[in-house]
Amino acid sequence: MRFFSLAILSLISILFIGCDGSNPEEVNSDEDSLSSEQVQVTDMQPHSYANLQEVRTTHLHLDLTADFDTQTLSGSVTHSIKNLTESEVMILDVRNLEIQKVEIDGEETTYKIEGDDPLMGSGLYVDIKPSTEKVKIYYSTTDGSDGLQWLNPQQTAGKKHPYMYSQGQAILTRTWIPCQDAPRNRITYSADLQVPSELMAVMSATNPTEKSEDGKFHFEMNNKIPSYLIAIAVGDLTFASLGERSGVYTEPSELDNCVYELVDVEKMIDAAENLYGEYKWGRYDIIVLPPSFPFGGMENPKLTFATPTIISGDRSLVSLIAHELAHSWSGNLVTNATWDDFWLNEGFTVYFENRIMEAIYGKEHADMLMSIEVEDLEQENDDILNGEFPEDTQLKLDLDGRDPDVGMTAIAYVKGAMFLKSLEAAAGRETWDAFLKGYFDAHEFQVMTTEEFVDYLHTNLLDPNSIEFNTDEWIYEEGIPASCIKIESDKFAKVEEVAVQIHVVESMKDLGIVKEAWSTQEWIHFVRNIGEDVDVEDMGELDALFNFSGWGNSEIMAAWYVVSIEKGYEGIYEDLEGFLMEVGRRKFLEPIYQALADNGKTDWANAVYAQARPNYHAISYGTIDDILGWEE
Ligand code: BES
Ligand code: ZN
Numbered sequence: 001m002r003f004f005s006l007a008i009l010s011l012i013s014i015l016f017i018g019c020d021g022s023n024p025e026e027v028n029s030d031e032d033s034l035s036s037e038q039v040q041v042t043d044m045q046p047h048s049y050a051n052l053q054e055v056r057t058t059h060l061h062l063d064l065t066a067d068f069d070t071q072t073l074s075g076s077v078t079h080s081i082k083n084l085t086e087s088e089v090m091i092l093d094v095r096n097l098e099i100q101k102v103e104i105d106g107e108e109t110t111y112k113i114e115g116d117d118p119l120m121g122s123g124l125y126v127d128i129k130p131s132t133e134k135v136k137i138y139y140s141t142t143d144g145s146d147g148l149q150w151l152n153p154q155q156t157a158g159k160k161h162p163y164m165y166s167q168g169q170a171i172l173t174r175t176w177i178p179c180q181d182a183p184r185n186r187i188t189y190s191a192d193l194q195v196p197s198e199l200m201a202v203m204s205a206t207n208p209t210e211k212s213e214d215g216k217f218h219f220e221m222n223n224k225i226p227s228y229l230i231a232i233a234v235g236d237l238t239f240a241s242l243g244e245r246s247g248v249y250t251e252p253s254e255l256d257n258c259v260y261e262l263v264d265v266e267k268m269i270d271a272a273e274n275l276y277g278e279y280k281w282g283r284y285d286i287i288v289l290p291p292s293f294p295f296g297g298m299e300n301p302k303l304t305f306a307t308p309t310i311i312s313g314d315r316s317l318v319s320l321i322a323h324e325l326a327h328s329w330s331g332n333l334v335t336n337a338t339w340d341d342f343w344l345n346e347g348f349t350v351y352f353e354n355r356i357m358e359a360i361y362g363k364e365h366a367d368m369l370m371s372i373e374v375e376d377l378e379q380e381n382d383d384i385l386n387g388e389f390p391e392d393t394q395l396k397l398d399l400d401g402r403d404p405d406v407g408m409t410a411i412a413y414v415k416g417a418m419f420l421k422s423l424e425a426a427a428g429r430e431t432w433d434a435f436l437k438g439y440f441d442a443h444e445f446q447v448m449t450t451e452e453f454v455d456y457l458h459t460n461l462l463d464p465n466s467i468e469f470n471t472d473e474w475i476y477e478e479g480i481p482a483s484c485i486k487i488e489s490d491k492f493a494k495v496e497e498v499a500v501q502i503h504v505v506e507s508m509k510d511l512g513i514v515k516e517a518w519s520t521q522e523w524i525h526f527v528r529n530i531g532e533d534v535d536v537e538d539m540g541e542l543d544a545l546f547n548f549s550g551w552g553n554s555e556i557m558a559a560w561y562v563v564s565i566e567k568g569y570e571g572i573y574e575d576l577e578g579f580l581m582e583v584g585r586r587k588f589l590e591p592i593y594q595a596l597a598d599n600g601k602t603d604w605a606n607a608v609y610a611q612a613r614p615n616y617h618a619i620s621y622g623t624i625d626d627i628l629g630w631e632e
Contacts, residue, residue, distance in 0.1 A: 046400045047171050047339055049115065049123030050180035054087035057180050062191035066201070066234050068162045071150040074140035077177050086130035092137075093174035093181035095121025096144030102126050103136040119403055121174050137178045146618040147172030149292060155615055156235065156290050157251040161199060163235035165289055165305065167298060167619065169228040170339055170404035179227050183335050184447055186224035193217045193232070200237040202249055202287060204229055204300035209239040209247070221301065223281065224445050226335050231300035233287055242266060245279075250288040254308065258288045261311045261318065264360060268322050271359040276329055276352065276437045280444065284325060292584035294617040296320050299327030299349075307585050309554035316520035317555060319357050319369050326352035329440050337447040339404035343395040344448050346408075347416015354417065368521040370417075370487045375528065377414035381480055384409065393478045395419065396450045405619075419474045422485045423457075426467050435461045450475060495522050500531035505541040515546060520553055527559040539569035549575040558588040565595040573604070581612045586620040593627045602628070 045052060057079040064075040081090060094113065102111045104126070111126045126135055141148060151163040166176060174181040195201045197215035200208060205219035221230075233249075240259050241247045243266030248258045265286070273279055286304045288311060297320050298305040304324040310317040330348035350373065358366035384393050389406075391398065395416055397407050424432040439456060454471055462469055473481045495518065501507040518526065527548065534542075543549055548560040549572045557579060564572045580592065596605035609628060613621050625632060 045182040048182035051091045054085040055090040059188045065194040076138045078136040090126045092124040092178045094124045094178045095175045098140045100138040104132045145175040147175040161236040165233035173227045183226040191219040201234045204231040246284045294619040297324040299324045312553045322356040323353040334443045337449045340397045342407040343412040343416035346412040350417035351420040373414045377410040380410040395475045499529040502533040584616045
């Protein structure tokens with residue numbers, strides 16, 4: 001909250017900078033490497049200082065050394081640029097970076113850093129010439145480089161070696177690379193890294209499968225990607241193959257479990273290709289990170305980053321991999337042009353993820369997964385409608401002056417997916433699938449705005465097939481349209497019946513419901529639907545019977561902890577402490593700390609948080625600081 005007013009102030013100044021002489025019509029037309037869509041910037045970039053209308057990076061090369069003693073990356077980034085308007089300045093995004101020197105085509109040049117916004121960072125204004133081809137910036141990261149997390153050996157599985165990984169989305173790449181940090185621009189990249197020789201480095205690029213003797217690694221990403229998909233991880237990594245074009249990286253002690261859990265990855269790639277066309281990125285590998293990773297997964301191209309909390313031992317949480325894989329089309333091939341169009345990334349991906357799950361595990365399972373999401377949507381939609389920004393329940397967002405992270409709600413994800421499911425129902429699956437495949441083909445390696453998508457939808461699906469469909473109510477109106485299709489699950493209906501029984505334990509015994517009787521998704525659904533009449537004593541009996549507090553499956557435990565806190569059931573706190581000390585995934589931490597704060601457990605929460613906070617990523621502790629009222 002405290003930075004919003006600052007953010008607004010500096011946004012006002014950006015608007016002035018961005019508006020000067022940048023009529024897209026006046027842009028040079030002799031572009032060879034930039035397509036016309038890329039040249040025409042018709043909307044402003046709400047979260048970047050970059051003057052994309054004038055100058056654009058086409059390729060960037062990193063030459064960096066990872067120093068684990070000082071916890072810094074230092075060296076240089078060289079931007080190959082395209083000067084569209086004979087501009088004499090190139091503006092890049094930087095945040096909490098130490099800039100040492102800037103060169104253009106090998107000669108030192110002048111620059112200034114303007115604006116100092118806690119969220120957006122600053123503009124790095126580099127003086128260039130109309131003829132400049134390369135801009136090289138010498139720099140180091142700092143301890144304010146929130147896009148990187150440095151772990152000491154204690155925070156890893158092996159406890160012997162340090163670890164480091166990045167998280168770029170949404171606007172954190174600028175905290176470790178000076179760059180035009182806006183999804184509107186697509187670039188290729190390459191990198192030369194020097195790391196300690198006992199560690200392996202991997203990136204969202206071509207990757208090694210072994211350590212190198214001298215700790216040097218070279219990387220290439222030859223497909224154009226937005227800046228938020230540049231990613232790096234360095235640690236005591238090993239690799240195992242999962243199939244012809246897929247594999248997994250993780251610490252040695254975790255490798256076997258990861259390989260077991262991820263057997264179906266190759267099948268998922270095949271299923272995805274059968275649905276919406278060729279996988280365009282060569283290999284699809286996954287790195288299973290230490291538990292502090294703040295997200296479930298991140299779709300870094302060629303190398304998905306994943307939380308170890310999906311390694312459940314029973315392969316029950318792999319829809320997360322289907323999700324990140326699906327982003328190889330929705331998000332990475334066709335990218336949201338701005339963070340206001342975030343639903344184009346996530347809504348399409350949740351839809352596509354569910355289709356992959358259906359193709360491999362069947363409709364009944366896919367419907368259960370979607371039902372769980374829809375439950376989240378209904379809850380979050382209500383919360384947002386009752387909050388300060390009810391307009392955030394529209395698919396098209398207006399995040400000017402706010403952290404783009406606030407768009408990461410079930411609206412973009414699940415309302416977005418249900419919009420597409422409702423379109424599918426209206427068009428029929430065959431027609432819809434052909435349309436969606438055509439959409440990915442027609443826009444590969446490009447960016448997309450909500451308005452462009454709606455146009456494309458009308459021209460290519462709705463009009464030619466005479467389908468009546470109110471797209472506006474989904475995109476520009478608040479809440480969930482009445483026309484939203486319903487997801488039914490017989491299995492879930494049965495689970496709900498049981499969960500609301502007053503004497504729930506007796507009923508379960510009568511019905512012979514043992515642990516194995518239900519799937520993980522049914523158990524998640526059960527825990528979330530435990531009825532109001534179920535009291536603290538029943539909770540204790542449930543726990544004694546099924547050991548929810550120590551179940552081992554992160555989704556079931558996280559849901560159990562929340563209802564237990566709300567009901568005042570005290571049997572969880574030892575297990576919960578262990579969970580909070582270990583896991584840094586914000587999706588789990590946020591509702592748990594919120595429930596603690598709302599239910600008179602603030603002292604306990606603060607005491608545990610004081611110890612656990614150093615294990616969390618800046619993205620996670622930023623959120624928890626707000627909940628518990630901690631100032632950094
Ligand atoms: N791209 C997102 C993660 C993200 C979004 C990071 C916005 C930063 C800003 C990723 O694909 C994602 O959605 N992850 C989910 C899991 C998924 C199965 C819904 C997560 O991390 O919970
Ligand atoms: Zn996603």
